[in-house]
Amino acid sequence: MDKLTLIANKQNSAVEINLPSSKSESNRLLIMQALANNSFRISGLSSAEDTILLQRALASTKPEVNVGMAGTAYRFLCAYFAIQEGKRVRLSGADRMHERPIGILVDALRKLGAQISYLEKEGYPPLEIVGKKLSGGELKVDASVSSQFVSALLLIAPYLSTTLKVGLSELVSKPYVDLTVSLMKRLNAEIHFKGKLITVIPSKYSSKVELEVEKDWSSAAFFYQMLALTNIPKITFVGLSENSLQGDRRLASVFESFGVKTVFTTTGVELIKGPEVQQSLTLDLTDCPDLIPSVAVTAAILCDFAEIKGVQTLRIKESDRVSALKNELDKIGVKVKELGKDTIQIIPKKEIDINLKVAFSTYNDHRMAMCLAPLAVLFNEVEIENPKVVSKSFPHFWEELEKCGVVKITS
Structure with missing residues (x-):
C-alpha cells in the first residue's frame, strides 16, 4: 500500500x-436529472470519485452495478433502481459497503411496492432490485442511522403514483434532509416539510436555468x-x-x-x-x-x-x-x-x-x-x-x- x-x-x-464542488449537492442533482430524463443542465459537478461512480451507474445498461465505497450513491441508487420499470440490477459495493446497513431503506421501499432481495446477509448489501411502478402512501422511518435513507425516498417521491407522507423519528444529520428538500423545491417538486412529517405530491423535476453546484x-x-x-x-x-x-x-x-x-x-x-x-x-x-x-x-x-x-x-x-x-x-x-x-x-x-x-x-x-x-x-x-x-x-x-x-x- x-x-x-x-x-x-x-x-x-x-x-x-x-x-x-459539493458531492452532496452533485449526487442529489444527478439523481433528479436522471429521473427528469436529463431535461435540465448541471454545471460545476464534483470530480470526487463518489460522484463519478454515481454518474457511471446511472449511465450503465449492465445487469450489475458496483459503486465501491460510495455510500451515498448506493442508497440513492437503491431507491432509483426500484422505480425503473422492467430493469433488473444487482447492486453491490466494496467489502466495507456490505457491512453498512441498508435494511431501513429496503423495508420502506418494499412498503411502497418495491421488489428488492438480499443476496447475502439480511439487512445489508448486495441487493437484487427489479424496478417497477411504485405507489406512495404513509411511512414511518427511523432516521437515527442515516439521513440518506430519508433523502433516497424523497428524491424518487415525485415519480410515485400517489402522494408520499414520511414521518420521521430520531432524525440525525437534519441539514442533509433540508438540503434534499431545498434542491427538490428548486426543481419545482411539490414538497412540504413541517415538524417531523414530509409530504411529497406527484410532480416532475424541471428547471429552465442551468443549476450550479456550490x-x-x-x-x-x-x-x-x-x-x-x-x-x-x-x-x-x-x-x-x-x-x-x-x-x-x-x-x-x-x-x-x-x-x-x-x-x-x-x-x-x-x-x-x-x-x-x-x-x-x-x-x-x-x-x-x-x-x-x-x-x-x-x-x-x-x-x-x-x-x-x-x-x-x-x-x-x-x-x-x-x-x-x-x-x-x-x-x-x-x-x-x-x-x-x-x-x-x-x-x-x-x-x-x-x-x-x-x-x-x-x-x-x-x-x-x-x-x-x-x-x-x-x-x-x-x-x-x-x-x-x-x-x-x-x-x-x-x-x-x-x-x-x-x-x-x-x-
Missing part, C-alpha cells in the same frame, strides 16, 4: 485554497484546521456562501472556539485569526457528523478538554471513525474516551513530543486521511497510509495542502 511522508515548512503568507463546506474543514494550528495569517476560499444549503457551513461557528474567524466576502470566505481558543469545549455535532474528525483532532492539540456529542453515526461510515480516532490520536498521547454510543471525550496530553515521527493509518477512509494530515505542522515527520483514498471526495487535496507549507514525499 502506498504511503506519503509529510514534512512541514513554515508558511507565513496568505493562501488561497481551491475547494472541490463549493464543498465539509472539505474546508481541513484548512480551518491548518489556520488554527499554524501561523498562516489568512486562508481564502472562493465559492463558499454564507447562505449555503449545506449543513457543514456550521464550520464557521464551530471553529471560532479554536481561534478562527470566518469573514464572508462577495466572492467567498476568508479565514483569519480570531478570538482566543476555548480550553474546555462541549459541542453537539449530531447535525454535522462529517465535521467531527477535524474538530476532534484540532481539540486534541489546542484544548485541555473537549466533549463531542453526535458520534453514533460515525461507526458506520467508510470506517468506524470513533475507533479510528481513538487508535490514531493515541499515537500522539491523546486519549479518546467513549461515553455511551453517542459521545466522546478528548483528553489531550499535557506536552506533545514534537520530535515524534508518526505513522497514521487511514482505514480506507478519506476523512481520516485528511483530518490527520494537518498534524504534519506539529511533528518532525508524519506518514499517511493510502493517500490516494482522498480521491473519494477531494482528489486534489494533497496539492492544496502543499500551498500551506506541507511538503509531501511519496514512499
Whole structure:
C-alpha cells in the first residue's frame, strides 16, 4: 500500500485554497436529472470519485452495478433502481459497503411496492432490485442511522403514483434532509416539510436555468484546521456562501472556539485569526457528523478538554471513525474516551513530543486521511497510509495542502 511522508515548512503568507464542488449537492442533482430524463443542465459537478461512480451507474445498461465505497450513491441508487420499470440490477459495493446497513431503506421501499432481495446477509448489501411502478402512501422511518435513507425516498417521491407522507423519528444529520428538500423545491417538486412529517405530491423535476453546484463546506474543514494550528495569517476560499444549503457551513461557528474567524466576502470566505481558543469545549455535532474528525483532532492539540456529542453515526461510515480516532490520536498521547454510543471525550496530553515521527493509518477512509494530515505542522515527520483514498471526495487535496507549507514525499 502506498504511503506519503509529510514534512512541514513554515508558511507565513496568505493562501488561497481551491475547494472541490459539493458531492452532496452533485449526487442529489444527478439523481433528479436522471429521473427528469436529463431535461435540465448541471454545471460545476464534483470530480470526487463518489460522484463519478454515481454518474457511471446511472449511465450503465449492465445487469450489475458496483459503486465501491460510495455510500451515498448506493442508497440513492437503491431507491432509483426500484422505480425503473422492467430493469433488473444487482447492486453491490466494496467489502466495507456490505457491512453498512441498508435494511431501513429496503423495508420502506418494499412498503411502497418495491421488489428488492438480499443476496447475502439480511439487512445489508448486495441487493437484487427489479424496478417497477411504485405507489406512495404513509411511512414511518427511523432516521437515527442515516439521513440518506430519508433523502433516497424523497428524491424518487415525485415519480410515485400517489402522494408520499414520511414521518420521521430520531432524525440525525437534519441539514442533509433540508438540503434534499431545498434542491427538490428548486426543481419545482411539490414538497412540504413541517415538524417531523414530509409530504411529497406527484410532480416532475424541471428547471429552465442551468443549476450550479456550490463549493464543498465539509472539505474546508481541513484548512480551518491548518489556520488554527499554524501561523498562516489568512486562508481564502472562493465559492463558499454564507447562505449555503449545506449543513457543514456550521464550520464557521464551530471553529471560532479554536481561534478562527470566518469573514464572508462577495466572492467567498476568508479565514483569519480570531478570538482566543476555548480550553474546555462541549459541542453537539449530531447535525454535522462529517465535521467531527477535524474538530476532534484540532481539540486534541489546542484544548485541555473537549466533549463531542453526535458520534453514533460515525461507526458506520467508510470506517468506524470513533475507533479510528481513538487508535490514531493515541499515537500522539491523546486519549479518546467513549461515553455511551453517542459521545466522546478528548483528553489531550499535557506536552506533545514534537520530535515524534508518526505513522497514521487511514482505514480506507478519506476523512481520516485528511483530518490527520494537518498534524504534519506539529511533528518532525508524519506518514499517511493510502493517500490516494482522498480521491473519494477531494482528489486534489494533497496539492492544496502543499500551498500551506506541507511538503509531501511519496514512499
